[in-house]
Amino acid sequence: MNRKKNPFRASLGATPPVLVGRSEVIEDFALALDEGPGFHERVTLVTGTRGIGKTVLLNALEDTAEERSWWVISETATPGFVNRIRDTAYRRMVGHLRETRQKLSSFTLAGYALNWEDGETHHPDTTLRDVLTEFLYLQHQLDERLGQAPVGLLITIDELHYSVSDEVIDFGTVIQHLVRENADIAVAMAGIPAAVKPLLASKEAQNPVTFLRRANRVELGAVSDEDVETGLVKPVEAAGRSWDPQACGAAVAACGGYPFMIQLVGQWSFHYAQGDVIEADAAERGIAKAQRKLGQLVHEPALADLSDVDRTYLAAMARDDGPSRTAEIAERLSVSPQYANQYRRRLMEAEMILPVKTGYVDFELPYMRDYLREHIVNDAFSLVLGEDGQPRLPGL
Ligand SMILES: Nc1ncnc2c1ncn2[C@@H]1O[C@H](COP(=O)(O)OP(=O)(O)OP(=O)(O)O)[C@@H](O)[C@H]1O
Numbered sequence: 001m002n003r004k005k006n007p008f009r010a011s012l013g014a015t016p017p018v019l020v021g022r023s024e025v026i027e028d029f030a031l032a033l034d035e036g037p038g039f040h041e042r043v044t045l046v047t048g049t050r051g052i053g054k055t056v057l058l059n060a061l062e063d064t065a066e067e068r069s070w071w072v073i074s075e076t077a078t079p080g081f082v083n084r085i086r087d088t089a090y091r092r093m094v095g096h097l098r099e100t101r102q103k104l105s106s107f108t109l110a111g112y113a114l115n116w117e118d119g120e121t122h123h124p125d126t127t128l129r130d131v132l133t134e135f136l137y138l139q140h141q142l143d144e145r146l147g148q149a150p151v152g153l154l155i156t157i158d159e160l161h162y163s164v165s166d167e168v169i170d171f172g173t174v175i176q177h178l179v180r181e182n183a184d185i186a187v188a189m190a191g192i193p194a195a196v197k198p199l200l201a202s203k204e205a206q207n208p209v210t211f212l213r214r215a216n217r218v219e220l221g222a223v224s225d226e227d228v229e230t231g232l233v234k235p236v237e238a239a240g241r242s243w244d245p246q247a248c249g250a251a252v253a254a255c256g257g258y259p260f261m262i263q264l265v266g267q268w269s270f271h272y273a274q275g276d277v278i279e280a281d282a283a284e285r286g287i288a289k290a291q292r293k294l295g296q297l298v299h300e301p302a303l304a305d306l307s308d309v310d311r312t313y314l315a316a317m318a319r320d321d322g323p324s325r326t327a328e329i330a331e332r333l334s335v336s337p338q339y340a341n342q343y344r345r346r347l348m349e350a351e352m353i354l355p356v357k358t359g360y361v362d363f364e365l366p367y368m369r370d371y372l373r374e375h376i377v378n379d380a381f382s383l384v385l386g387e388d389g390q391p392r393l394p395g396l
């Protein structure tokens with residue numbers, strides 16, 4: 001058995017050995033950091049389905065900022081995130097800058113006066129805006145003192161969700177103020193469309209989420225087969241192995257442009273390889289294993305978020321080999337087309353299905369059809385009506 005270390009990173013949030021297909025987004029962001037305040041890409045909102053690579057893109061943007069010696073605060077949009085950002089900024093950045101100031105002051109050459117402001121204490125009611133304002137002030141002073149390029153702050157927020165819309169609004173208000181004041185600040189946020197769309201659609205009078213609406217929108221989608229191939233081949237070569245060309249072709253096709261599959265197929269094909277070449281049989285086993293893993297890691301949780309009726313609709317779709325005719329699905333479910341239309345709309349909002357041509361829908365996630373066929377479609381042939389008269393899938 002060959003013991004070369006497996007280079008792939010098939011787990012959510014884990015930075016892949018080679019990040020493919022995202023260089024334009026990263027370059028645009030880098031440019032915005034370099035060009036100074038006011039650049040549109042400095043506030044970026046990334047959306048995309050599960051496993052498409054939102055978190056690892058945020059990680060890459062953080063690296064971009066760190067390469068420029070920027071400060072980075074990385075948060076997840078769970079309740080309390082605004083205060084967590086405030087506390088991190090206070091402890092790490094303001095604390096550090098105050099210390100630096102003190103050191104610098106004691107080394108200050110005669111005649112050089114630093115003009116620092118007072119206000120050493122962190123009151124419990126200090127707001128995020130207070131802390132960031134102090135940070136920006138101290139950092140600006142230091143940059144001037146050292147004659148260096150302005151050191152900015154990047155805040156990333158992952159798993160943006162409408163359930164914390166109040167905090168998103170608070171956060172947005174602070175950022176909008178600072179951006180207006182030409183502060184050296186950048187924000188990159190990410191979430192699945194179903195969780196982000198309600199924030200963008202908010203109809204509140206003064207709509208304080210305008211900062212989200214105005215943000216640079218990055219809708220992450222599938223990557224090209226060429227990129228998939230790069231993502232599969234480079235890490236293997238760097239690990240001292242290679243792909244048999246036919247095996248590689250099969251692996252690329254199995255990924256369907258879906259980044260998570262690059263890591264899963266790569267990891268398992270590499271694992272099953274007998275020698276230094278990944279042959280067709282290793283790739284075949286790897287692909288099958290990758291599909292099962294994808295089911296556990298992506299399909300199962302995605303389905304768990306849906307209502308019974310929505311799952312029933314998907315199960316009815318899975319009987320087709322390709323795109324499903326919506327009128328036909330309504331018939332299969334024994335409901336009116338109008339009623340079926342409601343599920344269809346909800347499922348589209350949840351990014352589970354997408355319209356492909358007039359009157360047809362298809363699955364958004366790769367291998368969802370296969371997963372449903374294996375797991376619940378048998379039950380879908382025996383749909384039952386629930387107490388509310390709506391179709392139910394037994395066992396779900
Ligand atoms: N551009 C890419 N090239 C190669 N691999 C990638 C790329 N983007 C993501 N991956 C891989 O796909 C997997 C999923 O990535 P990530 O966790 O960023 O997805 P996500 O969109 O944040 O998913 P979720 O919505 O579940 O949080 C990881 O294993 C990661 O290494």
Ligand SMILES: [Mg+2]
Pocket residue numbers: 012013054055056158
């Ligand atoms: Mg993620």
